[in-house]
Amino acid sequence: MAEKVIELKNISVFFKQAEKTVKAVNDVSIEVEKGDIFGVVGYSGAGKSTLVRTINLLQKPTAGEVVVNGKTLFSKNGNKETLIEGKELRQARREIGMIFQHFNLLEEKTVSQNVEFALKHSSLKEKQIASRAQELLKLVGLETKGSSYPAQLSGGQQQRVAIARALANNPEILISDEATSALDPKNTVQILDLLKNLNKKLGLTVVLITHEMDAVKRIAKKVAVMSSGKIIERGNLIDIFVNAKQPLTQELVGIQSQIQKAEQLLAQSTENSDLSTQTALHLTYTGNSVKDPVMTKLYADYGVQTSIIFGNVDVLRDEPVGTLFVIVSGKEENRQKAIEYLKSSGIKVSKIDLSKGVAQ
Amino acid sequence: MINFLNKFMPTVVQLGWTGDLGWGTSIVQTLYMTFWSALFGCILGLLFGIGIVLTDTGGIKENRFWFNVFDKIVSFFRAIPFIILLAFIAPVTQIIVKTQIGTTAALVPLSLGVFPFYARQVQVALTGVDKGKIEAAQSVGATFTDLIFDVYLTEARSELVRVTTVTLISLIGLTAMAGAIGAGGLGNTAIAYGYQRSDTAVTLVATFLVLIFVLVVQLVGDYLAKVLDHRAS
Numbered sequence: 001m002a003e004k005v006i007e008l009k010n011i012s013v014f015f016k017q018a019e020k021t022v023k024a025v026n027d028v029s030i031e032v033e034k035g036d037i038f039g040v041v042g043y044s045g046a047g048k049s050t051l052v053r054t055i056n057l058l059q060k061p062t063a064g065e066v067v068v069n070g071k072t073l074f075s076k077n078g079n080k081e082t083l084i085e086g087k088e089l090r091q092a093r094r095e096i097g098m099i100f101q102h103f104n105l106l107e108e109k110t111v112s113q114n115v116e117f118a119l120k121h122s123s124l125k126e127k128q129i130a131s132r133a134q135e136l137l138k139l140v141g142l143e144t145k146g147s148s149y150p151a152q153l154s155g156g157q158q159q160r161v162a163i164a165r166a167l168a169n170n171p172e173i174l175i176s177d178e179a180t181s182a183l184d185p186k187n188t189v190q191i192l193d194l195l196k197n198l199n200k201k202l203g204l205t206v207v208l209i210t211h212e213m214d215a216v217k218r219i220a221k222k223v224a225v226m227s228s229g230k231i232i233e234r235g236n237l238i239d240i241f242v243n244a245k246q247p248l249t250q251e252l253v254g255i256q257s258q259i260q261k262a263e264q265l266l267a268q269s270t271e272n273s274d275l276s277t278q279t280a281l282h283l284t285y286t287g288n289s290v291k292d293p294v295m296t297k298l299y300a301d302y303g304v305q306t307s308i309i310f311g312n313v314d315v316l317r318d319e320p321v322g323t324l325f326v327i328v329s330g331k332e333e334n335r336q337k338a339i340e341y342l343k344s345s346g347i348k349v350s351k352i353d354l355s356k357g358v359a360q
Numbered sequence: 361m362i363n364f365l366n367k368f369m370p371t372v373v374q375l376g377w378t379g380d381l382g383w384g385t386s387i388v389q390t391l392y393m394t395f396w397s398a399l400f401g402c403i404l405g406l407l408f409g410i411g412i413v414l415t416d417t418g419g420i421k422e423n424r425f426w427f428n429v430f431d432k433i434v435s436f437f438r439a440i441p442f443i444i445l446l447a448f449i450a451p452v453t454q455i456i457v458k459t460q461i462g463t464t465a466a467l468v469p470l471s472l473g474v475f476p477f478y479a480r481q482v483q484v485a486l487t488g489v490d491k492g493k494i495e496a497a498q499s500v501g502a503t504f505t506d507l508i509f510d511v512y513l514t515e516a517r518s519e520l521v522r523v524t525t526v527t528l529i530s531l532i533g534l535t536a537m538a539g540a541i542g543a544g545g546l547g548n549t550a551i552a553y554g555y556q557r558s559d560t561a562v563t564l565v566a567t568f569l570v571l572i573f574v575l576v577v578q579l580v581g582d583y584l585a586k587v588l589d590h591r592a593s
Binding site: 056058090091093094096097098100102104105106107108109117118120121149150151162165166168169 | 499
């Protein structure tokens with residue numbers, strides 16, 4: 001069991017508005033282990049940003065407990081409240097890096113000065129601060145841009161500066177709050193790969209908040225899905241994708257739209273055929289789990305014919321996950337055996353009722 | 361030049377350069393009043409402007425009570441027409457500078473007249489600093505003074521120069537009224553020796569000199585604001 005670097009226990013954040021109380025985060029607990037890339041996904045307003053802001057207390061929780069690197073930063077049970085403040089809080093924050101959607105660089109400071117600003121209260125001497133800043137800029141590939149002002153850089157470059165600033169005090173944790181949402185696809189991929197790289201190289205723990213599923217697919221190891229202030233589903237990336245149970249998760253991971261598309265196609269292709277000899281299947285398989293030439297075997301060993309209606313391959317953290325919608329035709333008995341065979345070879349199989357939609 | 365003035369504007373020359381009515385004296389008085397009341401007024405205005413922004417809802421030192429104190433004081437002084445403030449504040453002036461009339465006595469009402477105006481402008485300039493920048497600075501452990509100097513004042517500096525320019529110009533306008541309490545200055549020359557004596561030439565020259573002051577302030581202000589601005593347009 002890896003060491004837990006972030007523990008949020010029963011966190012609630014309520015905002016009082018004129019007459020009502022908005023429960024932005026409602027009794028949520030998460031644990032993030034050292035070296036994880038932990039994705040928090042959900043639509044805007046789900047409370048994911050509010051939740052992770054409690055980690056460095058940019059947002060003070062209404063109740064719950066925040067423990068980072070084994071140190072309790074906040075806890076409130078009933079009326080008893082502990083909250084670190086002043087110098088202690090600032091020191092704790094320096095150990096948690098954070099990057100933002102709109103970069104939030106200081107525009108009247110140069111790139112170097114932005115990074116140096118984060119080191120202002122470190123024990124380093126002026127010269128060491130300058131060389132440390134240069135070292136950080138090199139880490140993010142901007143060693144030649146030190147004297148530029150942020151406005152002279154592209155969005156992707158500005159986010160790199162923000163990453164350099166966030167990492168200045170050698171934090172073990174980096175919180176990325178929609179950090180790629182304002183970037184174009186190319187820069188998004190570069191920033192994500194940089195985060196992944198830093199995770200590997202420095203053992204940096206990354207908390208990735210996003211509404212873009214592609215960002216999570218590319219780098220996250222674990223995922224939590226948030227909706228209306230609650231975490232509705234959580235697990236390893238591939239589990240969440242392959243075994244999404246909640247409708248919202250299915251929607252987010254894109255399974256629902258695939259199923260809908262497939263159903264349309266299935267309906268069209270089976271319009272004039274005999275349904276009693278056919279079974280529609282939704283097959284999901286991950287990277288290395290399938291070694292046999294499955295389709296050939298279905299025909300050769302079980303005497304059923306398989307036609308592919310719709311297919312898709314996703315890459316999750318470099319591991320391909322395939323989705324196939326197929327129609328298997330043949331004798332009832334053979335079809336049953338074929339399905340058993342598919343399951344035994346590591347493929348997740350769900351039957352699709354052609355008249356009603358999806359059934360397990 | 362002198363010949364030209366002698367020929368076409370003899371009264372302008374008659375006022376002389378030095379002496380109580382002299383042009384040199386008026387110019388120095390205007391500069392003196394503008395400089396010192398700008399200094400006091402802007403320091404006060406800056407403090408109140410910062411105070412309002414910090415204690416406002418969502419500010420880094422959110423505090424309803426202090427916000428109201430700052431806000432109401434500024435609103436109160438802003439509501440008093442300057443010419444009335446000149447008289448109204450006289451007892452306070454007496455305490456501070458030991459006299460109620462003269463150029464130095466005018467500094468008190470001028471400072472108090474200009475500070476609420478400046479405070480509001482500073483408030484707008486500082487409110488324009490993205491909250492995200494504050495959060496980002498907090499996330500790297502910035503202290504309170506870092507937030508004030510490195511974030512608020514630095515990020516808003518170009519805007520602050522702009523509002524200072526506007527304030528200085530408005531202050532030059534206020535000094536013209538200070539003649540009412542015997543402070544002298546170009547405004548006084550224009551009114552007392554120009555307008556009231558129906559001497560258009562004197563009024564014109566005094567106005568022209570004020571315009572030059574304003575122009576110089578505007579040009580320097582615009583230049584500085586531009587040079588200090590590195591933000592994305």
